[in-house]
Amino acid sequence: MTRPLNQLANQLAEQLPKRSPTRLLALETSSEACSVALQWDEVVYTRHQQAPLQHAELLLPWVRELLSEAEGKLKDLDAIVFGRGPGSFTSLRIGIGAVQGLAWGVEMPVIPLSSLAAVAEQVEAAAGQTILVAMDARMGEVFHGQFKRNDAGELLPICEEAVTAPEQVRVADTINTVMAGSAFGRFAELDALAEKALAVYEGLLPSAEALLSLAQQWLQHHQPLPAAMAQAVYLRDNVADKPKNNS
Numbered sequence: 001m002t003r004p005l006n007q008l009a010n011q012l013a014e015q016l017p018k019r020s021p022t023r024l025l026a027l028e029t030s031s032e033a034c035s036v037a038l039q040w041d042e043v044v045y046t047r048h049q050q051a052p053l054q055h056a057e058l059l060l061p062w063v064r065e066l067l068s069e070a071e072g073k074l075k076d077l078d079a080i081v082f083g084r085g086p087g088s089f090t091s092l093r094i095g096i097g098a099v100q101g102l103a104w105g106v107e108m109p110v111i112p113l114s115s116l117a118a119v120a121e122q123v124e125a126a127a128g129q130t131i132l133v134a135m136d137a138r139m140g141e142v143f144h145g146q147f148k149r150n151d152a153g154e155l156l157p158i159c160e161e162a163v164t165a166p167e168q169v170r171v172a173d174t175i176n177t178v179m180a181g182s183a184f185g186r187f188a189e190l191d192a193l194a195e196k197a198l199a200v201y202e203g204l205l206p207s208a209e210a211l212l213s214l215a216q217q218w219l220q221h222h223q224p225l226p227a228a229m230a231q232a233v234y235l236r237d238n239v240a241d242k243p244k245n246n247s
Contacts, residue, residue: 021078021224024215025063025102026208029055029095030087030115031135031182036062037208040070046209055094063102075106079224081215083115083206085233086143086161087135092232099230109224112231113214116145116161116181118206121214125178127151129198130158132171134183134190142166142183142190143235154217163235166190180204 022042028035032052036059038045047062067074082099085092103110120131127149134144145161166189171177174193180201184194194200 021215021219023072023076023078024081024111024212025066025074025077025079026081026211026215027059027063027095027099028083028115028118028206028208028211029059029091029098030083030085030118031091031205032088033205033207034058034062034091035206035208036066037212038063038066038070038072039212040072043070044209044212045069046207048207048209050205055091059094059098063098074102074108077106077108079109079111079215080230081111081113081208081211082230083118083208083211084112084231085115086137086163086235087115087206088138089234089236092234096230096232100227103227103230108227110227110230111215111218111222111224112229113211113218114145114157114161114233115206116143117147117155117157117214118208118210119180119201119204120145120147121155121210122204122207123178123180123201124199125149127153128176130171130173130177131155132169132177132179132193132197134166134169134179134181134187136182136186137163137236140165142169142181142187144169144181144183146171154220155214161233161235169193 024039026037035048045066116133119133131147137143166187174196179197185202
């Protein structure tokens with residue numbers, strides 16, 4: 001009989017080193033950028049390239065390259081971190097497939113993190129300021145979410161992530177908001193919001209290096225999960241359906 005996933009998670013937690021995890025592999029494939037980062041003790045190795053439709057060709061060779069540079073082995077990692085989305089259906093499937101294959105192969109736990117948060121983590125914002133992330137979701141829509149840093153500098157979501165028409169993106173306090181993501185500059189409907197923002201990081205994409213930082217924050221409150229829980233978040237129920245025009 002298959003053991004419950006929470007039991008597996010507890011057993012994996014007991015097997016983890018008692019030190020803070022410092023050997024993490026991160027993969028981010030939710031956007032047109034393919035991004036891999038490896039934290040090996042005190043050193044971080046990265047590969048990041050805006051390469052639409054090339055994720056399948058780049059991802060695993062980059063993993064091998066970074067492990068080689070670190071003179072490390074996959075089995076000696078503490079966990080595999082990945083951007084769970086939302087994002088491109090095809091590229092997310094490639095990323096999740098790679099994570100599952102790597103993790104199952106060496107019974108490695110995983111850490112799923114928001115790809116929108118991987119954009120927000122790259123933004124300079126003071127504690128209490130809102131960070132609005134809006135990413136081009138294609139088909140005339142945007143993925144968006146909002147975050148704030150607490151006094152400890154940890155990035156926290158303040159609303160549920162969503163996919164909507166760009167004109168439906170709202171923020172409570174525009175003048176106290178920093179905005180970022182690929183949707184800015186691509187959708188004129190967001191210009192009015194952007195004009196009132198503290199700052200706009202136009203075109204910013206998720207990065208695996210940002211996931212490493214988020215993973216250390218996540219591990220302060222959670223344990224890594226079994227590889228079977230490496231799943232994507234698409235937000236759209238049916239990615240093949242085009243959004244309806246409500247006008």
